[in-house]
Amino acid sequence: MTATLATATDAPRRRLSLSWLGVVPFVLFSLMFLLLPAANLVIGAFQDPTGAFTLANIANLFQPSIIRSYTISLQISAASAFGGMLFGFLLALAAILGHLPRWVRPTLMTFSGVASQFAGVPLAFAFLATLGRTGLVTALLMNIFGINIYRSGFNLLSFWGLTLVYLYFQIPLMVLVISPAVDGLKKEWREAASTLGATSAQYWRMVALPVLWPSMLGAFLLLFANAFGAIATAYALTGSSLNIVTILLYAQIRGDVLHDPNLGYALALGMILITGLSNGAYIWLTSRSARWTR
Amino acid sequence: DSMDDLVAAAKKEGSLTTIALPHDWCGYGDVIAGFKAKYGLEVNELNPDAGSGDEIEAIKANKGNTGPQAPDVIDVGLSFGPSAKAEGLLQPYKVSTWDTIPDAAKDADGYWYGDYYGVLAFEVNTDIVKNVPKDWPDLLADDLANSVALAGDPRSANQAIQAVYAAGLSAAKGDASKAGEEGLKFFAELNKKGNFVPVTGKAASLAQGATPVVLRWDYNALADRDTLKGNPPVEVVIPATGVVAGVYVQAISAYAPHPNAAKLWMEYLYSDEGQLGWLKGYCHPIRFNDLAKNGKIPADLLAKLPPAEAYEKAVFPTLEEQGAAKEVISKQWDTVVGADVAK
Amino acid sequence: MAFLSINRLTKTFGSNTTVKGVDLEVARGEFLTLLGPSGCGKTTILRMVAGFEMPSSGTIRIEDKDVTNLKPHQRKIGMVFQAYALFPNMTVRDNIAFGLKVAHRSGSEIDARVREMLDLIKLPQLADRYPYQLSGGQQQRVALARALAIKPQILLLDEPLSALDAKIRVSLREEIRALQRQLGITTIFVTHDQEEALSMSDRICVMSEGRIEQLGTPFEIYNYPKTRFVASFVGTLNILRGKVTDSAAGRVQIDGQEVVTNRGLNGASTGDEVAVALRPEALSIGRANGSSNNLDGVIDEVHFLGSVVRIRVRFSDTAVSLDTFNRPNAAPPERGQPITVNFGREDILVLEGPAY
Amino acid sequence: MAFLSINRLTKTFGSNTTVKGVDLEVARGEFLTLLGPSGCGKTTILRMVAGFEMPSSGTIRIEDKDVTNLKPHQRKIGMVFQAYALFPNMTVRDNIAFGLKVAHRSGSEIDARVREMLDLIKLPQLADRYPYQLSGGQQQRVALARALAIKPQILLLDEPLSALDAKIRVSLREEIRALQRQLGITTIFVTHDQEEALSMSDRICVMSEGRIEQLGTPFEIYNYPKTRFVASFVGTLNILRGKVTDSAAGRVQIDGQEVVTNRGLNGASTGDEVAVALRPEALSIGRANGSSNNLDGVIDEVHFLGSVVRIRVRFSDTAVSLDTFNRPNAAPPERGQPITVNFGREDILVLEGPAY
Amino acid sequence: MKQSRLIPWLGFIFGAIYFLVPLIATFEFSLRMQRGTYSFEAYRVVLGDPGFQASFGYSALIALLTIIVGVALVVPTAYLVQLKLPRLRPVVEFMTLLPLVVPAIVIVFGYLRMYNSSSFLPLTSTARGTDLLLIFAYVTLALPYMYRSVDTAMRSIDIRTLTEAAQSLGSSWLRIMLQVILPNVRVGVLSGAFLTFAIVIGEFTMASLLNRPAFGPYMQLIGANRAYEPAALAIIAFVVTWACMGLIQLVANLSPGSKR
Ligand SMILES: Nc1ncnc2c1ncn2[C@@H]1O[C@H](COP(=O)(O)OP(=O)(O)OP(=O)(O)O)[C@@H](O)[C@H]1O
Ligand SMILES: Nc1ncnc2c1ncn2[C@@H]1O[C@H](COP(=O)(O)OP(=O)(O)OP(=O)(O)O)[C@@H](O)[C@H]1O
Ligand SMILES: NCCCCNCCCN
């Protein structure tokens, strides 16, 4: 820590320590209300029910069903983060650069605030009532167009169904986090590109997207973690069908039946590790791909 | 006498903290109201929707805490009694009606004691389901496509595991040793047929039509029926075979901040008044036979219950049987049933 | 025939009209500057020529071809922006190559052209830098190279120098002009810096409130302003309140002292109050005889501007600025010193409209 | 005694030293300008005086009191930034009042002072506007008022004009100087615009690479540059390659033509190649006799700058710029015309160091 | 540049359908409480329950306090990280991601262990203390969103120069924070506040385990065993939360200098 301290900025030491004093509340708060309370999780992951040290919980993570649950979780998180990133980005573009009426943007932003936290039983129910087998849209398609979406392979209670539901909060979250970056695209870049003969598509491919790339990557990471840690919606919707880590984890900690908190902690530790790794990957990727930023 | 002393001591503590007692569950709403009215104590209700595991974890987490977050008493699935006792999370107490509780349903030292039971039933929305299933194999009927749901996740919810067990017991013709595997097989088939809906069935999904058949405790189903008041109409069916009873147990936390209020609560629950309160919520109280024998059950109350014959067939799985089935069902659900669902 | 011709060009944003029926012809190879105060519509005209804005009415023709409705990327126009607008994610090389890549030129052709451009802007060694690693002046030169790389028909420059340092501004000014001459490219330049406009342009188009005030060579604009607006916007101008004492003889009284003009009174008659304009460089120190005018005053302030020393001379009510060249051997005059200034009869200009 | 005195001030960032042992004294009420190219350390010095950066070594004293280690808010310093740095969330009034509120002045005192300041900057009618509702020039005037409201001991201005339009830049220049005179406040002004420095300052401190190159009045700096750097950084300078043909007589050959200087040869002897400097305004058109020098050439380029016309004259190898005042009645000379230029013996300066 | 608005409109409409239809479906179901007809019966039941107002009011208050504490914690930190301690950024960013993946129940059990009535900081032994603990818990939950939006807003203003301007005028750090930095990152604070509000209003686990009478547990209580009321409650919660955000925005926009 002292090494960082010395090189953290070029201002003299006296001032530096003042700056550090300024982040003490945050550090202290994080320590007291985030890290230490969660530390029990780290310790618990290495304990058996009697409190003795063991690596069994960690070893247990490598049994096929748990590996599979991580895999499915990662897939759903990646798919919903990717979809959320894509559609949220397009929606933000439409609202910010699309010359839509002025009320659109603030409405979308406040709506996104609510929708990005809409989860759990109400969200699951809303989708069941929409796209479940007796849902509004399902029935509408059936009665009016004679299309049976379930006959054609759709199922809300599946990997893609869950992803579709996750998008309900992922897209708004993306809208919220990417909007400032979209605002940062200079009008002149587009104009310069077009006088140089570039079509809109070429401008996006060669200029706008590369410029937005670091922000997109950061947003993806946030969305990924958001989906990775989501539990209530998954539980409410796919109660017994999808084997994802958070459901497994809660089954261990809270369940009527399984109840092995230590294994639950190990599962959580695995999740934190994966989040840390993706954070590291993000830093590495941006430093490599965005050499042009200061 | 000692009861007065207990009441005085409890009043001094002023309140009782409970956990996981939904008001629609077993008539707990009225039971709690009755207790409050009778003794003038505050009842602080923690998460009514908690599972048994939550209740145990709540005791553990609140060790050393006398705040209102710490539960005094718990009401958990049968298997949690012995395990919680082993972890030292309980304190013993024997209510004054202790002797009228069947021995099979209580810890000899008074650490935990059975409180009520019900059997697994079919809760059916008859707006949607015209041919009401009467037995487990009926659930496989063609017209029940996308209809049948469990009331929880068989990997973690006791109720759901018991339902799988019950289906298996029916298929195995009563052979408890095969019940777990047969149950999985049954649900695999149900799923393959397209009848199984893998969401947690509850009143809303039943009414909306997403899960017109829900497999759950009869008392929950009956309470639901009353709440829905015919919109939609609900029929509660106790299956012809595979009638499995589930027992919950009552216990006092080892760290209860209000031990006397907790003991008073137990006295109330196990008094005739308390037992009849549960019965009003369609639960069979553990002293049912004792009360019946002594003619203490009002006739109108009896009339509202499912037919007594259905209960005569009820099987009470032993702790061992339950443990074995739980092991099979919770571990293999994913591969035998869930993996297909997830596609 | 004009290379670029703009006819009755009008642009309305919502309720206010920013460009009001502008007619303008630019010859092939000409360097034309739009000069005017902020908000007068310079940028809007440029953006219509580039195709970023659709005119509300009017046409734009290039080589007699109507381009009014063409998309920007179909116009073969090079544009340089005030804030450079280099693509931050590309190196200097890639910025310059952008237009060529977009046009699917061959790799070797692109390489050759980029090298040529880098030589042109004298930055061959910076090819692999990113924009943030360049100074403002370097960035602007790269922006110019990027615009020129595609061999545009017309080059548009919207205040390309205003974000730069004084020293660099002047040197880049000359560089741009030299390049433009060398390539013979038709250029429209936008600025509100009159010195920039005067020093660079073949012709200047002075604008005010969406209209053209005057179009002419720098010399014409500076020395023969057609309107009061042009007279006061271009260059430093002393405007004095005068009173016509004899309209036939061109006699005007300024602050109690009499002067004579032989450039006409712009319609004023004896007894009228008029505004009299005098350029600082037209004034000389000392009393002159013969046909010149003399005014007595006191030195109020001395600004040493380098090659020029600007002296502010106060009469009883008004004051004028007077420019003299710096003389290293003669210390500049002191404040408070009495002084006489003289100027020719042809240097005095009576402006139209009331005195103010 | 100096009001502000800076002693052996040094600042090192990481491995590179930006300010290298600067000694500087500023008198009470003086207007001193730090002038130099980008990156030479001007801002760094200013920020050390303000207290935003700690010197690596050296001291800063105000009225003989060592303030080197004081916090910025303990120094009673007014600062105006290039980008105005008005608080966007406050009205003009609140911006100006900020420093007074911080100092817990009474409401009536604050009101009075704010009104005074608004009058000073001639914007009393804009008190309730927010910064985004002001033009750049207005914002900068408010920034000035805000800095002055607390009656600072020293006013620091870091390129306050460089973000403004040409026309406004000049007028604000004069306004600031007039204000500074009126209040008698000791001021350090940073710029890289030499005209700004020359026109505003009592003294100019020309800097290069963290060191002071020369300190003197504008007249001294411009006419008697001590170093080659100062000579070429300040003002437009013609630098010609010459060869000393007779060191005793001060004869120098330029491009085959001979000239004579009477300002010394800066140590060069006969046969040496030297660099010869000439200011454009020292040159006149036509052949002069007597003690003047004459050079024959051809007109290469004519820049009409408004009051001044700058003519580039090419000899066989080299070229010089020559300034003449604009004459409305005489059209400027044409490119390609042969021309003779003349200049006095005292106008020619032989620079130290080798010719380049 | 002139461009077609068709595609943005299509995108916006498509988004509106995706987001509104599930709400409409829920709404439709909530109207079916009385057999055979559409009625607002479920809404009457929900709104008539005193528990609804009380718990919503409690949660809204807690949300506001959470926003205040969160802003007080995040703004100076983001400020210092950006201005003085850029090397701390990856660490802080990782810490702000943690609450997304550390299960809320783990954190709250940790609290019960660390701040119970027999600990060095017995927050849980009083109701107010527990409220405080709940606020802190929510601050951690809101951290990922609050930090990001404030940090982004800060990048868009020149905090260094504004700071120095204030310093040269004699301002203290506190005043710089409150009067200069905070008002100028209002947009970021506002969007962070929206998210915080939405999180807190719906949160269940922490409120429940800390035994506070919040809206999340109330919804759960109603939701578990009723059919129509949960749907009505979901719609009401959605709309009321949205309205509260509008209100927050309105208040923030009434503050001086906000138009830009
Ligand atoms: N897209 C637009 N919508 C509405 N008004 C606009 C738009 N673009 C420009 N204007 C208005 O048109 C007027 C002229 O603007 P323009 O940018 O052409 O001025 P300018 O002469 O380039 O000024 P400056 O020197 O400040 O760049 C201004 O009043 C401006 O506010
Ligand atoms: N905080 C810092 N850390 C590292 N280097 C710095 C820092 N501040 C300034 N420098 C460096 O110090 C040198 C001098 O900077 P300074 O800002 O004083 O120049 P300046 O003369 O004001 O230039 P300009 O005219 O461009 O404003 C530059 O090379 C700059 O990169
Ligand atoms: N999630 C369903 C509610 C579980 C209630 N469980 C507990 C047992 C009775 N106290």
Ligand SMILES: [Mg+2]
């Ligand atoms: Mg413009």
Ligand SMILES: [Mg+2]
């Ligand atoms: Mg600087």
